[in-house]
Amino acid sequence: xxxSAQHWSRLSDEKLLxxxxxxxxxxxxxxxxxxxxxxxxxxxxxGRGIRxxxxxxxxDEWFSPDGIPGIAIPFYLAHxxxxxxxxxxxxxxxxxxxxxxxxILRHEAGHAVDTAWRLRRRKCFRETFGPASQRYPSTYHARxxxxxxxxxxxxxxxxxxxxxDFAETFAxxxxxxxxxxxxxxGWPALGKLELVxxxxxxxxxxxxxxxxxxxIEPIDRNRQTLAEHYxxxxxxxxxxxxxxxxxxxxxxxxADPPRPxxxxxxxxxxxxxxxxxxxxxxxxxxxxxxxGQLLDMAVDRxxxxxxxxxxxxxxxxxxxRAGLTRLARTYLRWRSPLLRL
Numbered sequence: 460x461x462x463s464a465q466h467w468s469r470l471s472d473e474k475l476l477x478x479x480x481x482x483x484x485x486x487x488x489x490x491x492x493x494x495x496x497x498x499x500x501x502x503x504x505x506g507r508g509i510r511x512x513x514x515x516x517x518x519d520e521w522f523s524p525d526g527i528p529g530i531a532i533p534f535y536l537a538h539x540x541x542x543x544x545x546x547x548x549x550x551x552x553x554x555x556x557x558x559x560x561x562x563i564l565r566h567e568a569g570h571a572v573d574t575a576w577r578l579r580r581r582k583c584f585r586e587t588f589g590p591a592s593q594r595y596p597s598t599y600h601a602r603x604x605x606x607x608x609x610x611x612x613x614x615x616x617x618x619x620x621x622x623x624d625f626a627e628t629f630a631x632x633x634x635x636x637x638x639x640x641x642x643x644x645g646w647p648a649l650g651k652l653e654l655v656x657x658x659x660x661x662x663x664x665x666x667x668x669x670x671x672x673x674x675i676e677p678i679d680r681n682r683q684t685l686a687e688h689y690x691x692x693x694x695x696x697x698x699x700x701x702x703x704x705x706x707x708x709x710x711x712x713x714a715d716p717p718r719p720x721x722x723x724x725x726x727x728x729x730x731x732x733x734x735x736x737x738x739x740x741x742x743x744x745x746x747x748x749x750x751g752q753l754l755d756m757a758v759d760r761x762x763x764x765x766x767x768x769x770x771x772x773x774x775x776x777x778x779x780r781a782g783l784t785r786l787a788r789t790y791l792r793w794r795s796p797l798l799r800l
Contacts, residue, residue, distance in 0.1 A: 467540070468538065468540040472544055472547060475540075475544060475685060476544075476684065476686040477685075478684060478685060479683060480534065480678045480682070480683055480685065480688070481679055481682055483534070483678070484679075485517050485534055485537050485538075485679060486517070487516065487517070488515055488516070488536070488537060489537075490536070490538065492536075492557075492560075493532065493536055493537070493560075496560050496564060499561065500561070500568060503565070503634075503635060504568065504633070506635075507659060508659070508662075509659065511528060511568075511575050513528055513530045513567070514528075514674075515529060515532055516531055516674040516677050517531070517533075517678040518532065518533065518681075519534060520533050521533055521553060521563060522567075522675075526574060526669065526671065527574065527673050528571040528572070528575035528667060528670070528671070529671075529673075530564070530567040530571060531674075532554075536555075536560075542555060548689045548693070549692065562611060562612060562634075563612070565629070565633045566611065566616075566626045566627060566629075568629070568633065569625060570626050572629060573622065573625055574669055575668065575669050576662055576665075576667060576668055576669075577669065579591035579621075579622065581658075583654060584625065587650070587651055588622075590621060591621055593621055596619065599620075600705045601615035601618045601619075601706060601709065602615070602618065606643075606645075606647055606648060607646075607647045607648055608624060608648055609627050609631045609639075609651070609652065612627060612630075614703075614706065615706075624651070625655070628648070628651045628655050629655050632656055632659070704756055704757060704786060707782035707783065707785070708724070709764070709766070710782065711778045712761065713766065713767050713768070713769045715767075716767045717768075721767040721768055722767065722768045723767055723768075724766035724768060725758050725761035725762045725766070727776065727779070728754065728758045728761060728779065729758055732754055735783065736751065738783075739754070739784065739787050742784065742787050742788060749787075753783065753786065753787060754783070757779075757783060
Protein backbone atom coordinates (compact mmCIF):
# COMPACT_ATOMS: atom_id res chain seq x y z
CA UNK A 460 0.00 0.00 0.00
CA UNK A 461 1.18 3.60 -0.59
CA UNK A 462 3.40 5.13 2.06
CA SER A 463 3.75 8.78 2.97
CA ALA A 464 6.53 10.97 1.69
CA GLN A 465 7.45 11.66 5.29
CA HIS A 466 8.40 7.98 5.55
CA TRP A 467 10.23 7.26 2.29
CA SER A 468 11.97 10.62 2.11
CA ARG A 469 14.08 9.52 5.10
CA LEU A 470 15.08 6.17 3.60
CA SER A 471 18.57 5.49 2.28
CA ASP A 472 19.01 5.33 -1.50
CA GLU A 473 19.35 1.55 -1.34
CA LYS A 474 16.03 1.13 0.51
CA LEU A 475 14.22 3.74 -1.54
CA LEU A 476 15.22 1.92 -4.73
CA UNK A 477 13.38 -1.18 -3.54
CA UNK A 478 10.01 0.61 -3.39
CA UNK A 479 7.52 0.43 -6.23
CA UNK A 480 6.33 3.63 -7.88
CA UNK A 481 2.74 2.89 -6.92
CA UNK A 482 3.79 2.68 -3.25
CA UNK A 483 5.18 6.24 -3.17
CA UNK A 484 1.75 7.80 -2.89
CA UNK A 485 2.43 10.29 -5.69
CA UNK A 486 -0.61 11.79 -7.38
CA UNK A 487 -0.93 15.04 -9.32
CA UNK A 488 2.09 17.36 -9.66
CA UNK A 489 1.22 19.57 -6.66
CA UNK A 490 4.72 20.65 -5.67
CA UNK A 491 4.71 24.49 -5.52
CA UNK A 492 7.69 24.82 -7.90
CA UNK A 493 5.90 22.68 -10.48
CA UNK A 494 2.60 24.49 -10.07
CA UNK A 495 4.27 27.86 -10.62
CA UNK A 496 5.91 26.61 -13.82
CA UNK A 497 2.66 25.09 -15.09
CA UNK A 498 0.72 28.28 -14.44
CA UNK A 499 3.43 30.24 -16.20
CA UNK A 500 3.10 27.93 -19.21
CA UNK A 501 -0.68 28.42 -19.20
CA UNK A 502 -0.21 32.20 -19.07
CA UNK A 503 2.21 32.12 -22.01
CA UNK A 504 -0.22 30.05 -24.09
CA UNK A 505 -3.17 32.27 -23.20
CA GLY A 506 -1.13 35.36 -23.96
CA ARG A 507 -0.69 34.05 -27.51
CA GLY A 508 -4.38 33.33 -27.88
CA ILE A 509 -3.91 29.55 -27.73
CA ARG A 510 -6.99 28.02 -26.12
CA UNK A 511 -5.26 25.00 -24.69
CA UNK A 512 -4.29 24.20 -21.12
CA UNK A 513 -2.52 20.84 -21.46
CA UNK A 514 -3.37 18.54 -18.57
CA UNK A 515 -0.39 17.14 -16.71
CA UNK A 516 0.32 14.00 -14.71
CA UNK A 517 3.29 12.21 -13.18
CA UNK A 518 4.95 9.39 -15.11
CA ASP A 519 8.43 7.88 -15.27
CA GLU A 520 9.74 10.37 -17.86
CA TRP A 521 8.89 13.43 -19.95
CA PHE A 522 6.55 12.80 -22.91
CA SER A 523 3.39 13.94 -24.67
CA PRO A 524 1.49 10.95 -26.08
CA ASP A 525 0.25 10.81 -29.66
CA GLY A 526 -3.46 11.58 -29.72
CA ILE A 527 -3.56 13.15 -26.25
CA PRO A 528 -2.88 16.90 -25.83
CA GLY A 529 -1.31 16.52 -22.40
CA ILE A 530 2.11 16.34 -20.78
CA ALA A 531 3.64 13.64 -18.60
CA ILE A 532 6.09 14.99 -16.02
CA PRO A 533 8.82 12.73 -14.55
CA PHE A 534 8.13 11.56 -11.03
CA TYR A 535 11.38 12.85 -9.56
CA LEU A 536 10.25 16.47 -9.95
CA ALA A 537 7.47 15.79 -7.44
CA HIS A 538 9.81 15.77 -4.41
CA UNK A 539 13.33 17.00 -3.55
CA UNK A 540 14.27 13.55 -2.21
CA UNK A 541 13.46 11.95 -5.56
CA UNK A 542 15.46 14.64 -7.36
CA UNK A 543 18.50 13.75 -5.27
CA UNK A 544 18.08 10.09 -6.17
CA UNK A 545 17.75 10.94 -9.87
CA UNK A 546 20.91 13.01 -9.75
CA UNK A 547 22.84 10.23 -8.04
CA UNK A 548 21.66 7.60 -10.51
CA UNK A 549 21.86 9.55 -13.78
CA UNK A 550 24.12 12.50 -12.89
CA UNK A 551 21.45 14.96 -14.09
CA UNK A 552 17.90 16.13 -13.39
CA UNK A 553 16.00 17.12 -16.53
CA UNK A 554 13.96 20.11 -15.42
CA UNK A 555 15.87 20.46 -12.18
CA UNK A 556 16.21 24.24 -12.48
CA UNK A 557 13.51 26.76 -13.37
CA UNK A 558 14.95 27.78 -16.75
CA UNK A 559 15.35 24.20 -18.00
CA UNK A 560 11.93 23.25 -16.61
CA UNK A 561 10.27 25.99 -18.66
CA UNK A 562 12.20 25.04 -21.80
CA ILE A 563 11.01 21.44 -21.54
CA LEU A 564 7.42 22.45 -20.74
CA ARG A 565 7.31 24.72 -23.80
CA HIS A 566 8.69 21.89 -25.93
CA GLU A 567 6.10 19.40 -24.65
CA ALA A 568 3.39 22.04 -25.12
CA GLY A 569 4.41 22.11 -28.78
CA HIS A 570 3.58 18.40 -29.03
CA ALA A 571 0.27 19.01 -27.26
CA VAL A 572 -0.64 21.83 -29.67
CA ASP A 573 0.29 19.63 -32.64
CA THR A 574 -2.06 16.95 -31.28
CA ALA A 575 -4.87 19.29 -30.26
CA TRP A 576 -5.26 20.72 -33.77
CA ARG A 577 -3.85 17.77 -35.76
CA LEU A 578 -1.23 20.04 -37.30
CA ARG A 579 0.90 17.16 -38.56
CA ARG A 580 -1.80 16.33 -41.09
CA ARG A 581 -1.41 19.66 -42.82
CA LYS A 582 0.51 19.90 -46.06
CA CYS A 583 2.54 22.89 -44.84
CA PHE A 584 3.67 20.88 -41.78
CA ARG A 585 4.83 17.96 -43.90
CA GLU A 586 6.59 20.20 -46.43
CA THR A 587 8.36 22.25 -43.75
CA PHE A 588 9.19 19.73 -41.03
CA GLY A 589 8.75 16.38 -42.77
CA PRO A 590 6.20 13.58 -42.29
CA ALA A 591 5.30 12.77 -38.70
CA SER A 592 4.97 9.13 -39.81
CA GLN A 593 8.73 8.95 -40.31
CA ARG A 594 10.21 6.21 -38.18
CA TYR A 595 11.43 7.51 -34.84
CA PRO A 596 15.15 6.69 -34.57
CA SER A 597 16.76 5.12 -31.52
CA THR A 598 19.75 7.39 -32.24
CA TYR A 599 20.29 10.31 -34.58
CA HIS A 600 23.33 11.94 -36.11
CA ALA A 601 23.21 15.67 -35.39
CA ARG A 602 24.96 18.30 -37.46
CA UNK A 603 25.92 20.89 -34.82
CA UNK A 604 26.61 23.60 -37.39
CA UNK A 605 23.29 23.27 -39.23
CA UNK A 606 21.17 26.43 -39.45
CA UNK A 607 18.11 24.56 -40.67
CA UNK A 608 17.00 23.94 -37.09
CA UNK A 609 16.44 26.08 -34.02
CA UNK A 610 18.69 25.50 -31.02
CA UNK A 611 16.67 25.01 -27.86
CA UNK A 612 17.13 21.77 -25.94
CA UNK A 613 20.50 20.03 -25.67
CA UNK A 614 21.97 17.61 -28.22
CA UNK A 615 20.43 19.54 -31.17
CA UNK A 616 17.18 17.74 -30.41
CA UNK A 617 15.25 19.41 -33.24
CA UNK A 618 17.25 17.26 -35.67
CA UNK A 619 16.00 13.97 -34.24
CA UNK A 620 12.54 13.79 -35.89
CA UNK A 621 10.03 16.04 -37.72
CA UNK A 622 7.70 16.21 -34.70
CA UNK A 623 10.62 17.20 -32.45
CA ASP A 624 11.63 19.82 -35.00
CA PHE A 625 8.14 21.31 -34.78
CA ALA A 626 8.04 21.15 -30.96
CA GLU A 627 11.44 22.83 -30.67
CA THR A 628 10.45 25.52 -33.15
CA PHE A 629 7.19 26.12 -31.27
CA ALA A 630 9.07 26.39 -27.97
CA UNK A 631 11.39 29.08 -29.36
CA UNK A 632 8.40 30.96 -30.78
CA UNK A 633 6.45 30.71 -27.50
CA UNK A 634 9.24 31.88 -25.20
CA UNK A 635 8.63 35.51 -24.18
CA UNK A 636 11.19 38.02 -25.43
CA UNK A 637 13.12 35.36 -27.36
CA UNK A 638 13.76 37.81 -30.24
CA UNK A 639 13.66 34.88 -32.63
CA UNK A 640 13.37 37.03 -35.74
CA UNK A 641 16.71 38.73 -35.11
CA UNK A 642 18.40 35.70 -33.54
CA UNK A 643 17.64 33.46 -36.53
CA UNK A 644 17.90 36.11 -39.23
CA GLY A 645 19.50 34.57 -42.30
CA TRP A 646 18.94 31.01 -41.06
CA PRO A 647 16.71 28.56 -42.99
CA ALA A 648 15.19 27.86 -39.55
CA LEU A 649 13.59 31.30 -39.66
CA GLY A 650 11.12 30.02 -42.25
CA LYS A 651 9.99 27.34 -39.80
CA LEU A 652 9.49 29.92 -37.08
CA GLU A 653 7.46 32.11 -39.41
CA LEU A 654 5.31 29.13 -40.35
CA VAL A 655 4.62 28.39 -36.67
CA UNK A 656 3.78 32.06 -36.07
CA UNK A 657 1.35 31.96 -39.01
CA UNK A 658 -0.29 28.74 -37.85
CA UNK A 659 -0.75 30.04 -34.31
CA UNK A 660 -2.29 33.25 -35.65
CA UNK A 661 -4.68 31.15 -37.71
CA UNK A 662 -5.61 29.07 -34.65
CA UNK A 663 -5.90 32.09 -32.34
CA UNK A 664 -8.95 31.75 -30.08
CA UNK A 665 -10.00 28.54 -31.87
CA UNK A 666 -11.11 25.65 -29.66
CA UNK A 667 -8.95 22.49 -29.76
CA UNK A 668 -10.26 19.69 -31.93
CA UNK A 669 -8.80 16.91 -29.79
CA UNK A 670 -9.72 17.12 -26.10
CA UNK A 671 -8.84 13.70 -24.69
CA UNK A 672 -7.82 14.00 -21.02
CA UNK A 673 -6.43 10.49 -20.54
CA UNK A 674 -3.33 9.81 -18.43
CA ILE A 675 -0.87 7.45 -20.10
CA GLU A 676 1.38 5.32 -17.86
CA PRO A 677 0.62 7.30 -14.68
CA ILE A 678 3.09 6.78 -11.87
CA ASP A 679 0.46 5.77 -9.31
CA ARG A 680 -0.33 2.66 -11.40
CA ASN A 681 3.27 1.71 -12.11
CA ARG A 682 4.22 -1.47 -10.22
CA GLN A 683 7.88 -1.31 -11.20
CA THR A 684 10.45 -0.70 -8.48
CA LEU A 685 12.70 2.32 -8.72
CA ALA A 686 15.68 -0.03 -9.02
CA GLU A 687 14.11 -1.73 -12.06
CA HIS A 688 13.38 1.66 -13.60
CA TYR A 689 16.94 2.92 -13.25
CA UNK A 690 18.42 -0.37 -14.41
CA UNK A 691 16.48 -0.10 -17.67
CA UNK A 692 17.12 3.62 -18.03
CA UNK A 693 20.86 3.32 -17.60
CA UNK A 694 21.04 0.31 -19.90
CA UNK A 695 19.19 2.31 -22.57
CA UNK A 696 21.62 5.18 -22.18
CA UNK A 697 24.56 2.84 -22.55
CA UNK A 698 23.12 1.60 -25.85
CA UNK A 699 22.81 5.20 -27.07
CA UNK A 700 26.52 5.92 -26.72
CA UNK A 701 27.04 6.16 -30.51
CA UNK A 702 24.76 9.26 -30.66
CA UNK A 703 26.92 11.03 -28.08
CA UNK A 704 30.00 9.80 -29.92
CA UNK A 705 28.75 11.40 -33.12
CA UNK A 706 28.33 14.69 -31.31
CA UNK A 707 31.92 14.58 -30.06
CA UNK A 708 33.31 13.65 -33.45
CA UNK A 709 31.34 16.35 -35.28
CA UNK A 710 32.76 18.94 -32.93
CA UNK A 711 36.32 17.85 -33.67
CA UNK A 712 36.15 16.97 -37.36
CA UNK A 713 34.44 18.42 -40.44
CA ALA A 714 31.65 16.74 -42.41
CA ASP A 715 32.56 18.76 -45.52
CA PRO A 716 36.26 18.83 -46.48
CA PRO A 717 37.54 22.30 -45.53
CA ARG A 718 40.15 22.10 -48.28
CA PRO A 719 41.04 19.80 -51.19
CA UNK A 720 42.54 16.47 -50.11
CA UNK A 721 41.92 17.14 -46.41
CA UNK A 722 43.01 14.04 -44.44
CA UNK A 723 40.30 11.62 -43.34
CA UNK A 724 39.53 11.56 -39.62
CA UNK A 725 39.30 7.76 -39.54
CA UNK A 726 42.84 7.45 -40.91
CA UNK A 727 44.17 9.71 -38.15
CA UNK A 728 42.44 7.70 -35.41
CA UNK A 729 43.69 4.41 -36.83
CA UNK A 730 47.25 5.68 -37.03
CA UNK A 731 47.14 7.08 -33.49
CA UNK A 732 45.27 4.17 -31.90
CA UNK A 733 48.08 3.07 -29.50
CA UNK A 734 48.47 6.57 -28.04
CA UNK A 735 44.71 7.14 -27.78
CA UNK A 736 44.25 3.74 -26.13
CA UNK A 737 46.95 4.54 -23.58
CA UNK A 738 45.29 7.89 -22.84
CA UNK A 739 41.88 6.28 -22.23
CA UNK A 740 43.37 3.62 -19.99
CA UNK A 741 44.67 6.32 -17.67
CA UNK A 742 41.04 7.03 -16.68
CA UNK A 743 40.25 5.32 -13.33
CA UNK A 744 37.96 2.35 -13.88
CA UNK A 745 38.49 2.09 -17.64
CA UNK A 746 39.40 -1.39 -18.89
CA UNK A 747 41.24 -2.26 -22.11
CA UNK A 748 38.24 -3.92 -23.75
CA UNK A 749 35.91 -0.93 -23.22
CA UNK A 750 38.58 1.54 -24.36
CA GLY A 751 39.21 -0.52 -27.49
CA GLN A 752 35.49 -0.71 -28.24
CA LEU A 753 35.15 3.05 -27.89
CA LEU A 754 38.03 3.65 -30.31
CA ASP A 755 36.64 1.13 -32.78
CA MET A 756 33.25 2.86 -32.70
CA ALA A 757 34.93 6.23 -33.22
CA VAL A 758 36.78 4.98 -36.31
CA ASP A 759 33.61 3.35 -37.70
CA ARG A 760 31.55 6.52 -37.18
CA UNK A 761 34.24 8.70 -38.79
CA UNK A 762 34.16 6.40 -41.80
CA UNK A 763 30.35 6.35 -41.96
CA UNK A 764 30.03 10.15 -41.71
CA UNK A 765 33.04 10.75 -44.00
CA UNK A 766 34.66 13.17 -41.56
CA UNK A 767 37.84 15.12 -42.35
CA UNK A 768 40.38 17.13 -40.37
CA UNK A 769 39.56 20.81 -39.99
CA UNK A 770 43.12 22.01 -39.39
CA UNK A 771 46.47 20.48 -38.57
CA UNK A 772 46.92 16.91 -37.31
CA UNK A 773 48.32 17.91 -33.90
CA UNK A 774 45.31 20.07 -33.04
CA UNK A 775 42.84 17.47 -34.32
CA UNK A 776 44.53 14.72 -32.31
CA UNK A 777 44.54 16.82 -29.12
CA UNK A 778 40.84 17.66 -29.51
CA UNK A 779 39.94 14.07 -30.38
CA ARG A 780 41.79 12.79 -27.32
CA ALA A 781 39.98 15.29 -25.08
CA GLY A 782 36.58 14.48 -26.56
CA LEU A 783 37.01 10.71 -26.29
CA THR A 784 38.24 11.08 -22.71
CA ARG A 785 35.11 13.05 -21.79
CA LEU A 786 32.97 10.39 -23.42
CA ALA A 787 34.82 7.65 -21.52
CA ARG A 788 34.16 9.45 -18.23
CA THR A 789 30.48 9.72 -19.10
CA TYR A 790 30.39 6.01 -19.86
CA LEU A 791 31.98 5.22 -16.53
CA ARG A 792 29.45 7.40 -14.70
CA TRP A 793 26.58 5.61 -16.44
CA ARG A 794 28.05 2.19 -15.79
CA SER A 795 28.86 2.56 -12.07
CA PRO A 796 25.32 3.00 -10.65
CA LEU A 797 24.02 0.36 -13.06
CA LEU A 798 26.39 -2.22 -11.60
CA ARG A 799 25.26 -1.40 -8.06
CA LEU A 800 21.55 -2.00 -8.70
